[in-house]
Amino acid sequence: MDNNYSEIIKMALNSRKNSYSPYSGFKVGACLKDVYGNLYTGCNIENAAFSPSNCAERTAFFKAVSEGIKEFECIAIAGGAYEVKDYCPPCGVCRQVMIEFCNPETFKIILVKTENKYREMLLKDLLPESFGRLNIE
Numbered sequence: 621m622d623n624n625y626s627e628i629i630k631m632a633l634n635s636r637k638n639s640y641s642p643y644s645g646f647k648v649g650a651c652l653k654d655v656y657g658n659l660y661t662g663c664n665i666e667n668a669a670f671s672p673s674n675c676a677e678r679t680a681f682f683k684a685v686s687e688g689i690k691e692f693e694c695i696a697i698a699g700g701a702y703e704v705k706d707y708c709p710p711c712g713v714c715r716q717v718m719i720e721f722c723n724p725e726t727f728k729i730i731l732v733k734t735e736n737k738y739r740e741m742l743l744k745d746l747l748p749e750s751f752g753r754l755n756i757e
């Protein structure tokens with residue numbers, strides 16, 4: 621394992637172990653990297669009332685933003701029920717949170733299967749024609 625993403629991939633896989641997902645049984649872990657190289661982990665956190673549930677990606681973003689960080693480089697995401705079998709692309713709501721803080725041309729989304737098996741995508745490809753801050757200026 622010698623890629624640039626080895627650390628955030630490992631941390632995303634590790635955060636998945638903290639997933640609180642008794643209702644879906646689907647565990648997701650994420651690790652977000654800011655432009656200074658700091659890492660913020662997240663997992664999905666479900667709720668008996670369902671709608672208060674939060675995705676792993678948003679947990680990581682909200683941790684970072686709540687600490688005053690608003691510039692990001694990339695996020696690694698790993699999801700699966702018992703194990704990570706397939707790539708887990710971020711849901712639409714998480715993509716919308718990403719577009720609030722990230723440059724779609726440069727922000728990278730790393731979809732993880734294993735430490736060595738991953739796919740790298742740009743936010744602009746996952747959320748084209750997005751609605752963002754500039755649209756309401």
Ligand code: THU
Nearest residue numbers: 644646648664675676709710711
């Ligand atoms: N989930 C995430 O945490 N991230 C994603 O990218 C997709 C879905 C969570 C939400 C819910 O807790 C569970 O996975 C099943 O949808």
